[in-house]
Amino acid sequence: MEHLGRESPNDLATIKRILVVGAGAMGSQIALVCARAGYEVLCHDVAESSLERARKDLRSRSARDVAKGRRDAGQEAAVFRRLVFGTDLDALARDVDLVIEAAVENLDLKRRIFAQLEEVAPKHAIFATNSSSFVPSKLADATSRPDLFCNIHFFNPALVMKCVEIVAGPETSAETVELAKAFVVRIGKEPVVLKKEIPGFIANRILNAVRDEAVFLYENGVASVDSIDAACRTALGYPMGPFELMDLTGIDIGYFTKKARFAETNDPKDAPSRSVTELVERGDLGRKTGRGWYEYAEDGTPLGPA
Numbered sequence: 001m002e003h004l005g006r007e008s009p010n011d012l013a014t015i016k017r018i019l020v021v022g023a024g025a026m027g028s029q030i031a032l033v034c035a036r037a038g039y040e041v042l043c044h045d046v047a048e049s050s051l052e053r054a055r056k057d058l059r060s061r062s063a064r065d066v067a068k069g070r071r072d073a074g075q076e077a078a079v080f081r082r083l084v085f086g087t088d089l090d091a092l093a094r095d096v097d098l099v100i101e102a103a104v105e106n107l108d109l110k111r112r113i114f115a116q117l118e119e120v121a122p123k124h125a126i127f128a129t130n131s132s133s134f135v136p137s138k139l140a141d142a143t144s145r146p147d148l149f150c151n152i153h154f155f156n157p158a159l160v161m162k163c164v165e166i167v168a169g170p171e172t173s174a175e176t177v178e179l180a181k182a183f184v185v186r187i188g189k190e191p192v193v194l195k196k197e198i199p200g201f202i203a204n205r206i207l208n209a210v211r212d213e214a215v216f217l218y219e220n221g222v223a224s225v226d227s228i229d230a231a232c233r234t235a236l237g238y239p240m241g242p243f244e245l246m247d248l249t250g251i252d253i254g255y256f257t258k259k260a261r262f263a264e265t266n267d268p269k270d271a272p273s274r275s276v277t278e279l280v281e282r283g284d285l286g287r288k289t290g291r292g293w294y295e296y297a298e299d300g301t302p303l304g305p306a
């Protein structure tokens with residue numbers, strides 16, 4: 001497919017201006033990562049309140065980094081001059097080379113965003129989604145540039161986590177993958193390329209497989225929750241065990257992801273497990289409710305298995 005404006009499709013120098021769509025937990029930090037790497041970044045959200053929160057949050061993180069001597073005050077001031085926030089998607093998209101979409105995880109909404117971007121963004125612009133669950137083939141056909149479409153999937157918190165997965169769909173061109181890879185290196189992250197799409201990608205699939213095995217061992221009476229967590233920490237070098245991690249991220253998050261997956265596949269191994277379902281039905285969702293696999297004091301100190 002012919003695309004105007006980029007002489008060599010894998011020339012990283014052709015990426016100058018980046019649009020981040022969605023200024024929530026992920027989008028705001030992705031925007032700062034890109035601005036710190038020297039890019040001009042336009043950060044869009046439909047909600048003025050989200051933009052305000054993002055501005056405040058990024059400013060205070062930056063001030064903390066400067067106070068601790070981790071960042072230079074002058075350089076950070078220049079970073080924020082390169083970072084523009086706004087609610088007018090059409091105006092912001094008019095002259096960008098790369099879009100990273102990080103709006104809420106809703107397929108119709110994401111498709112609508114990409115269809116609108118198709119109308120206003122330059123023909124050469126690469127379209128990427130940060131979605132954790134929607135693979136390129138679910139979104140790329142909302143545009144007429146499936147060859148320029150991929151997932152660029154950051155991990156939370158995006159300012160800290162090194163890994164960025166790049167997911168190629170069936171129609172993503174090799175040049176787009178190469179360019180995405182070079183871009184990820186340029187912003188100081190470690191690209192991991194998936195040669196073909198698969199729901200959950202790599203890191204979360206492995207994380208989920210470990211979690212499912214931990215729940216299997218517990219439900220079959222092989223060991224207690226804290227023993228399984230201890231084995232993962234002390235034998236495998238994990239920073240925390242799978243049950244501790246579920247309590248931290250929220251037991252409902254994994255539960256709803258599995259429910260949605262099961263609705264799609266009807267494969268019993270995708271269904272939420274008995275013990276997880278019981279916890280969610282009781283409202284014991286982990287640290288945020290004071291009780292999950294473990295119990296927590298008011299100040300968040302773990303008190304032992306629940």
Ligand SMILES: NC(=O)c1ccc[n+]([C@@H]2O[C@H](COP(=O)([O-])OP(=O)(O)OC[C@H]3O[C@@H](n4cnc5c(N)ncnc54)[C@H](O)[C@@H]3O)[C@@H](O)[C@H]2O)c1
Binds near residue numbers: 045050102109154156
């Ligand atoms: N949170 C994570 O751990 C994580 C990790 C990796 C990837 N992701 C992916 O990142 C994306 C965003 O997740 P998040 O955790 O930042 O969500 P979030 O809820 O913190 O932020 C989503 C933002 O999207 C905005 N939004 C809603 N509709 C919009 C629209 N039409 N146009 C522009 N913005 C719109 C909301 O106002 C909100 O500010 C999702 O696709 C998710 O799968 C999340």
